[in-house]
Structure formats: C-alpha cells, structure tokens
Amino acid sequence: MPKIAILHDDSGVADTAAACAARMKMDALRLDSPAALDEALAKGDVKAVVVDVVGRAGGGFELIEKLCTAAPEAAVLIVTGLDAKTAQSTERLARSKQFNVRVVRNDKFDEDTLKACLAEAPKDRTDITATNLQDSIEQNFLRVEYQPKVPFDPPSEPRYSVEALVRLRHPELGDVYPDQFISVAENSGLIQQLTDSVTRQVFADLAAWRAAGLHLVAAINVSPLLLNDNVWSTQFLERCEEFGVSPEDVTLEITESSMGAENSAALDVLTRLRLKGFTLSIDDFGTGFSSLANLYKLPFGELKLDKSFVMDLADSEEARALIETTASMARRIGLKVVAEGVETEQAFEQLRSFGCDYAQGYFISRPMTADRIPAFFEEWSRRAGSLTDRTQAVVAPSNSKIGVIQALLSEIIAAAPEADETLVIDPDASFPDPSLDPVHEVVRRIPSLVMKGKPLEALAACHEARLCLESKASSPTVADRLAQLERLLERELLAASPVDLDIEGGDPVRLIAGKPAVVGRGAAGGAVDIATNCRWFSRGERNLSVYARNGDWLVEDLGSTNGNLMNGVPLEAGQAELLPEGTSELRIGRDPDSCPPVALRLIRGKRDPDAVLARFTVDEAKIEKAAAEIRWSSWAEETRRRWIVLGSRITLGAAPDCALQADSATADSVAHIEYDEGGYWITPDGAGPAMIGGLAFHRRAPMPVNVQIEVGGVRFTACPPPPGASAASGKPRVPLVSSA
16 A cells, blocks of 8 residues: 655644545555654655654755655655745755655645645656657657637737647657657757647647637747757748748747847847747746846747746745736736646636736646637636626625735724724715814725725725825824725726727827837738728738837838838838937838828827827828728728827826827826836826816826726826727737847
C-alpha cells in the first residue's frame, strides 16, 4: 500500500495528514526523527512527505533538496509556521529547480492541499532520442490540442483565442511530455521542423473553424532559437500564404525567461513580423531577469503573466500587487495582458477588476482537440454572459468585493468619533450637513449605498466625508479606510478606452488612449480606430498610425495602397515621422496635385501637447459632385466626428487651443480629463464642481459611462462605442517602442 511519511512537530498537522491518508487508502508513517524519515524513503514506497523545514526535521532548503533527491517520485509538502512571503519564496525556489514541492502555512493545510500535491507528482518519464523525435514528426505522431483564451470584457475585446499546445503519442514509447521532447528538438536542431509541423496543423484547423463560421486567433509558441536568423520566419510567412492565414489571426508567443533584449538578430525578426501585423506575446512574464528591458526594446503587443503569480492570487498580497501593477503598466504602453493559470471564478473576477484583458486556465477550460472548440465557444458565450450579469459592479459587487467593502465599512464606523454599534440604513435620507453632524453621521449612509449597488452615490458620500474629516482634523484611521473604499468604488465606475463623448451643442468626440490609433477605412474584422468610409483609404488597418514615443508624437504609413502626404511631403512606408505642434494635414496619394477631396487634420495645441486632435475635412464641392459615384452619402455626418488620441491628459474649456474645446464653457479651462489606471478621470479646474449624475465632485473623480456630467457650463455624457465599432477591437499594428 502506498505510504505518506509524516514528520512534524505540530500534532494538529500530523493528525490531519494521518486522517487524510486513511481516507485516501494510504498508510500514514508518523515518524519521530530525520533518521527515521531517511529509512522510510529508502524503501521506495513513499508517495508523499509531510514535513517542516524547522523543528525536528530542520535543515532549511537543504532538507528539500535532500528529500527530492532521495525520493524524486514523491510529492513533498512543507507545512510551516514561516511567514507567508518566506513560504512563497521557498516554493518558487523549489519549483525553479523542478522539485515537486508545495509550501503552505499550518493553518492552510487540508486534504485538498495534500491531494493537489499528489496530483502533481512526477509522471513516469520516457526517454526520447532525436531519431525517435524526427520519426515522430515525419510520421505525424505529433498532435495539437488547444486551450481557450477568453476576454474578460467581450464587448471591448470581441475575438476569442486559443493557444496551440503540442502533444506526442508515440506508438512504442507512449505519451511523451513536452518538457522532454521540446528540449530534445532544441538540442538536436529539430525545433524548426517541429514548429513547422505544429504551424501547419494549426493553420489547417483555423481554416476549418473559419469555414464553420468561427473566427479565432491562434497563439503559437516560438522557441527563441528560431529567432537567430530569418530562416524560420521566412518559412512561417510562406505557410501563412499557403493556408491563406491573415496576420491578425495569429499570435506568436516567445518565452520571456529565454528571450534576451540584447539579441539584435531576434529584434530584427520580431520587428519585421510585428510590422506585418502579427501580435507578439511575451510568455511567462515576470519569471526572467530582463522583463523591463524586453518590454522596452522588443516590439511586443501582449504579455502573459506567469501562472505562478495568478495561482498565488488568493493567498499572496505580493502576487496581487505585482499583477495589478503589471496590468497598469501594460495599459500605459499599449500592451494587452493575458492571465494564465486562472483556476477559480474568484481569481477570474479579481483579474478582471485589475484590468487584465484575457484569461486562460482550468476555470475556462482544459486543453482540448480541435473538433471540440466550436461547441466550447458556443457554450462559453452563454456562460460569459452569466458571469458578466453576476459581476456588473454598478449593480451588485462580487462576493469577494462585498467582503472587502463590508470590512472597510466596519472599520470606518468603528473608528469614527462618537461611534456606536448601530447602523441606521436609510438610503432615502438626505445627506447630513457636515457642519452640524459628527463624522460618523456623515459616513453612516455609505453602507446602504454600497450594498444597494449605488457606487456613484457612495463615492460622493466618501468625498464629502473626507472633506468633513479634513475640516475637523479627525481620525487618520477613518480617512485611510475611506480612501481605500474610494479606490474600490472608483474602479467600478471607470470608463475604459475608447469612449465617445456626446457633448450638448457640439460635435461628437471619441477619446482613444493607451494604444496607437490606427487610421483607415473600416472593414469587417479590421482594427481601425479613426475610421472613414472614404474609398480612397486602404481597407482596415493598412493606412496610418498615430502614436506617442518618448514624449514625441509620430505618424507612420503602415504600407497603404495609395500612399500618404503630410504637409505636402510623401511619407515613407514603415518610417515614423515626427508630428509637429500646430496643424498638420495628411492627404491620401503620392502626388500633391492629384489628391482626393478628403484630408485628415492632426492638431497638437500648446495647451495640450500630450494629445492629438484628429478630424476629417472635405472639399464640399468636389465631394458632393462625387458622392453618388463613391457611394458615401453619409459623408457630412461622418466628418463631424472628432477623435482625440491622448497620452495622459487633455483640457476641456473655451480656449481654441484646448484639445477638447467647447463653446459653452465658462472659462478657458474648466476641467481636465486624464487617462489613468485603464480608465478616464475628470478633475474640475476652478470653475465649480463637476456634477456627475447630479452629484458634486470637487476633486478628481472617475468618469462613468451613460451618466450626464456638467462642469463649467459644458454638459456631456460618456458612452461606450456602439457594438461593432471598429475601434472596439483595435490592436497596435506598429512597434510601441523604437526598433533602433
């Protein structure tokens, strides 16, 4: 009978382990010394070890190395009283050495933990030679399975994706695991042949799904060894042409821990692929030592958080901070964030709140064969709608958020002056006068507002309460807890980019932030942010891009069919040109004397140098004459729209040099709108408060959607772009950083 060896000073832990062993039909060996443990391991039938690295066993990390060497097939569970951070670091170090070790705190140890550790025990390994592998490739023993990758917010990221995972089932050797044969392929020079075999299978499956009406993005893993020259990339592009695969349908994943930013050959290959429209993803982000250098120098459009951080989310404050910080940083530089290793709904919702873009893991689905993919996504569409309904924050916070909010509210009430233990929940009561009532009377309305799904009203109450606290120089504990509650509420209210501003008495405006803006003619599936139906524009994303880099604004021709002129000077395809302050005019064509009657004006004002105002202008006489021929009857309405591409902040006011100019504004500057933490904020600028949904905000507040805002004589509503708007699924099509 298999055995569990137990050597632990805490009798509660030892008793739990013994009870678990009995229920799992295993013998429990309760040992009293390291020598007894050595003797048990030498017999070879121990399947798991429950031990501490302090106490009787002692030995620290050297004990872990000793156990894993003596019994490589056994699962080792370290149950310890060490602090959480040290425990997590110990487990990461062990796993980096390929040891099957879990480290948990004493109070977290249970049967599920032991079962999970046993499930990860090393499988019987099969040695495979280069000859075996080459035969397997040539005889089609390789097969591809797919793990779905789904958007957290389907309306803004409407396309589903899959990651291709190669499997090998040899007729004689049986199942061979990727961590065995990938290294053989890399060491024997077979990695290009293996990758090409996988690519052909993936492209054939993409075509089959497309024929069935399912348009997916497929992620293919690429060994860094293939980036040392152009041989593999040339072959890969030939496969794309052979199977009719568009670059927008493929993501190439490169492992971050193996990818050096100093590799000029890799930089050349990756930049060329990026310019052709392929999304490049940095895999296992956070596990290497050059993460920021890679992001800075290499043209990635996506990063995948290593699953070890995601799986630690529930128990590690450090993991939460790292993920939230990484997601915020990625948004600022225009990268999408994929969280892999998502195993629970709680993790899914928390990652959604952090602003991650895509989820991958067992909560969504385990890997599956190609034929099961269409049915899965049909089912996921229904399931995703249910998840969204349950977690719409402005209606009902998730259970985890409710718990956090309740704890904060309890601390606020308990710490407030003159507090008692009775909370009067009366959502219809008028807001108390802070000059007449003590602080706890101000905050007592907040619980009912939060729990009834009124985050805007609760946030206004938090602002008012903090003003009251400042005037009374009251408890710093209350102020601190109110600030924490504000942060939770603000995240619920933020309008994500892009967003349309419906300004009373003005032209419609779309704000675009956190990514390059692609200009062109809208097309089905095309990634266009600033769109026109003018036929002279190339289809989809193949025209212009406007983006910021190192404080400068740049314009780049993406290889358009007809070419572009900026201020009468031809733009060279693929070459970024500096956009000067003032007004620049871009016209389609290579000959200034034969340009069409539509032009794009890009305006950088001195007041808002960190933003670009874009608008189309037309020669009305020419366009009316040609309207019937070009079938663009809506040109007058479409060319009213304005687009503002911003880096961080713009000014709303009456001054002509405001990026967001409004004739109704009562002052040159009445407010600032900024893009931060994945959403838009508004700060009044001395012209009175910003009235959001009829509530007064005197300082920076999130800009929610579908709520009327009035500030300094300007009334407007922020709205998400309509379903199917081309900006909704925009992807950067140019390097986000210099390739020099």
